[in-house]
Amino acid sequence: MSEQLAKQAAPPPPEGEEQVDRSREFMQRLMTGTPMLSVLAVVASLVLGALLIAFTDERVAKTAGYFFARPTDMLQALWDSVAGAYTAMFQGSILNINRIDTLQQALTPVSNTFYYAAPLIIAGLGVAIAFKVGLFNIGGQGQMLVGAAVAGWIGFSVEMPPIIHVTVALIAGIGAAAIWGGIVGLLKARTGAHEVILTIMLNYVAYWALVYALRSPDLLRNPDNNNPITPGMLETAILNPLPGFKVHAGFLIALAVVVLYWWFIERSSLGFQFRTVGLNPAAAKMAGMNVGLITTLAMLFAGAFMGLAGGIQVTGQVTTGFTSHIDAGIGFDAITVALLGRSSPWGTLIAGILFGALKAGGYNMAAAEGVPIDLVLVLQSFIVLFIAAPALVKTIFFLPKGGRK
Amino acid sequence: MSSEAPSTDTSKAAEGTHQPDTEVHLERVVVRKWRPAIALAALTVVAFVLTVGFGTDESTTFSFAKGSDFFSIPAVALGVRVIGIVSTLVMAAITGIAVWRTLARKRVWGWLYVVFGAFFAVDFLTWAGSGSQFSFTDLMISTVALSVPLIFGALGGVISERAGIVNIAIEAQLLSGAFSGALVASITGNTYVGLLAAMVAGMLVSFVLAAFAIKYLVEQVIVGVVLNVLVVGLTGFFYSSVLSSSPELNNPDRLPAIALPLLSKIPVIGPTLFNQTIIVYAMYVAVVVITWAMFNSTWGLRLRSLGEHPLAADTVGIKVGRWRFWNVSLAGAIAGLGGAYFTLDQTGQFTKEMTGGLGYIALAAVIFGKWHPLKATFAALLFGFARALQQTLSAAGSQVPSEVLLMLPYVITILAVTGFIGLSRAPAASGKPYAKQ
Known part of the structure; x- marks a missing residue:
């Protein structure tokens, strides 16, 4: 996996002759380079999504019945359904031209995008940092649940002054999830067990442990409520939203964490070891690096990111008490975020914002046009499939297959 | 994909025994494995603490009879404390034998584990159901019902991984x-x-999985995970946009149960195994045929060569890409049939995400079953039993938190892959794309 990811992350520059026209070479690079492929992958996925919307639209089905008598009707219905859905998506995530009377109204869609993006970005880094070491962290769900449970417990049961309370809750969540992730790294380093299997299994262990804790009033359940839900967070343990918006300090934390990740991977010596182990564990071992330790640390850090994402979930997104679904699928979305962002700090940031936009827009689309929110999942997975197979995207768009001469 | 370090015991023992190059006969490598004995000892202690320490003086009544039986087995009432003491003693004795065999550097007989497991199960059931009455036959029936999709999924997983393609997408196929x-x-x-x-x-x-894994050489685990998300999204999308507005599209007839003459009248076994729909009978056939064919037919030999050493397979003229593609497709068809069990046998209606992660349990069964079709089937049955037990016990209002039982398959798998209960090792080339040189 590591080699393949490395290849995707940094394709070898094509070794052309010197006298090749500069602008042509630039175009070549632009057309075959990774950013262009990412854009094309998104475009291809949106087209496939459009087909889904069109084929399930009732008016399209009705007008298709007399397609040969009046084809324009069906084409019109097709256009309406697809354009309507994607317009609603755009209006929910970026800008709604019809509602820009006040600055607050104009900024609401973007702020919602940032609101949904914050945990996605942080969790995406939790997958990305494992990728850097050649590990595949599918354990985001379990790690987030552990982080959320611990952060949440401190958030609703311990009384502390403001700001300090949120900080302590988040740090405790980070610590707990780091241990949960670190177990995987340790087991992998000591026994050679595959991290994919370990993380999948630990997801379910964490899930059922949380369900159990949510059932017992001594642990997490709200004693005043018979449903498996925790009490709401105390006022001091909440990341307060900007007045008039949903977005809160979580997005700033996400930005800070991206910078931290950038510094760690690109500038720190430990980060260098991470990358070396990811590119070639044998060479890293020869160079005197402790591969087992790096593996353990990588999963520990991955868990830490996931724990922060889980903490943000309970202190920022859902503050009125949480259930066993507090992870909201972000642990799995994070995989797609990291893949789309190719595990780079800025790529993950952009991918997180894109998927945050899809989510914000998806809810708006579901409300306004009645297109099920599941479409967002479909789009996300199409994007990742296309990203993962650059050759496929090049075939679809008739692009030259660069790098081979 | 991963640097697999074999468990320490084996490697240490292998170091000690040198094998001269010229010798033709193979030297017997004697390995002293302590982990099974330790596991037995730990389970005995657990059983002792739970069923004797926390035991009650109540008794649990097991009933076996069904109306259609030839003859009816009378219900049995077992005292919790008595059974606790007796079983713990037997388990301790078996642990002792295991320790003795290990000390003598001999293999612990397989049937000892079975006896141990049986006593542990009876002891645990009696304790967990303290004071209540439950039907053993019903427990077995729901074990089979909960195991069927797992077994299909596990068979699909085994075939796919034996062919060298990691199949995380079992969930998607189901x-x-x-x-x-x-x-x-x-x-x-x-x-x-x-x-x-x-x-x-x-x-x-499977086509998508195979195409991405074989043609585009994409990391198979990633394709698998993404396919799971994609299918959850697609089915959810169609469910919300089409099925919920036109329920007549989501109203299939359920398959009829076919009671096999005579066989279905055997007490306990009859209602459990021989009063089922065609899907379940197909499963029996599939388990037998696949297990036999994998180790006794040309197909099986080729399949295993694809997963262990594709280069060797290629050298003798097996088209690796094509063979992998069609075998992964076969695996998908088998797992898909298991998916039909949910809607055409059990519920008669599709609901969103109705497989609820069972594909991942099937994956666990593949690993716990050491990539062997029959062992994987038994692993799936064990996991199905854990779920059935959880349902039965929580219905009976047992003192055991049902979440603990629900966690069990996953914990067992973790122990299996980390080598505490016999090291599970994947086919050597599973997950590795093969590019012809």
Whole structure:
């Protein structure tokens, strides 16, 4: 996996002759380079999504019945359904031209995008940092649940002054999830067990442990409520939203964490070891690096990111008490975020914002046009499939297959 | 994909025994494995603490009879404390034998584990159901019911991984099978066409997996995970946009149960195994045929060579890419049939995410079953039993938190892959794309 990811992350520059026209070479690079492929992958996925919307639209089905008598009707219905859905998506995530009377109204869609993006970005880094070491962290769900449970417990049961309370809750969540992730790294380093299997299994262990804790009033359940839900967070343990918006300090934390990740991977010596182990564990071992330790640390850090994402979930997104679904699928979305962002700090940031936009827009689309929110999942997975197979995207768009001469 | 370090015991023992190059006969490598004995000892202690320490003086009544039996087995009442003491003693004795065999550097007999397991199960059941009465036959029936999709999924997983393609997408194959089974059976009004559609749907998922893994050399685990998300999204999308507004598309006839003459009248076994739908009978056939064929047929030999050493397979003229593609497709069809069990046998209706992560348990069964079709089937049965037990016990209002039982398959798998209960090792080339040189 590591080699393949490395290849995707940094394709070898094509070794052309010197006298090749500069602008042509630039175009070549632009057309075959990774950013262009990412854009094309998104475009291809949106087209496939459009087909889904069109084929399930009732008016399209009705007008298709007399397609040969009046084809324009069906084409019109097709256009309406697809354009309507994607317009609603755009209006929910970026800008709604019809509602820009006040600055607050104009900024609401973007702020919602940032609101949904914050945990996605942080969790995406939790997958990305494992990728850097050649590990595949599918354990985001379990790690987030552990982080959320611990952060949440401190958030609703311990009384502390403001700001300090949120900080302590988040740090405790980070610590707990780091241990949960670190177990995987340790087991992998000591026994050679595959991290994919370990993380999948630990997801379910964490899930059922949380369900159990949510059932017992001594642990997490709200004693005043018979449903498996925790009490709401105390006022001091909440990341307060900007007045008039949903977005809160979580997005700033996400930005800070991206910078931290950038510094760690690109500038720190430990980060260098991470990358070396990811590119070639044998060479890293020869160079005197402790591969087992790096593996353990990588999963520990991955868990830490996931724990922060889980903490943000309970202190920022859902503050009125949480259930066993507090992870909201972000642990799995994070995989797609990291893949789309190719595990780079800025790529993950952009991918997180894109998927945050899809989510914000998806809810708006579901409300306004009645297109099920599941479409967002479909789009996300199409994007990742296309990203993962650059050759496929090049075939679809008739692009030259660069790098081979 | 990963640097697999074999467990320490084996490597240490192997160091000690040197094998001269010229010798033709192989030297017997004696390995002293302490882990099984330790595991038995730990379980005995657990059983002792739970059932004797926390035991009650109540008794649990097991009933066996069903109306259709030839003769009825009378119900048995077992005292919790008595059974606790007796079983713990037997378990301690077996642990002792295991320790003695290990000290003598001899293999611990397989049947000892079975006896141990049986006593542990009876002891645990009696303790967990303290004071209540439950039907053992019903427990077995729901064990089979909960195991069927797992077994199909596990068989698909075994075939796919033996062919060298990691199949994380079992969940996707089950879910797509369940969806298209329900949809097509509703449209055509023919359940058997629905079964066929379920197999085709599982195969389609496999096509994508195989195409990305074989042609585009994409990391197979990633494709698998993404396919799971994709199928959850697609089926959810169609469910919300089409099925919920036109419920007639989600109303398949359920398959009838076929009671086999005579066999279905045997107490306990009859209602459990021989009063089932065609899907379950197909499963029996599939388990037997696949297990036999994998180790005794040309197909099986080629399949295993693909997963262990594709280069060697290529050298003798097996088209690695094509063979992998069709075997993964076969695996998808099998798992898809398992998906149909949800909608065409159990519920008669598709609901969102109705497989609820069972595909991942099937994956666990593949690993716990050491990539062997029959062992994987038994692993799936064990996991099915854990779920059935959880349902039975929580219905009986047991003192055991049901979440602990629900966690069990996953914990066992973790112990299995980390080598505490026999090291599970994947086919050597599983997950590695093969590019012809």
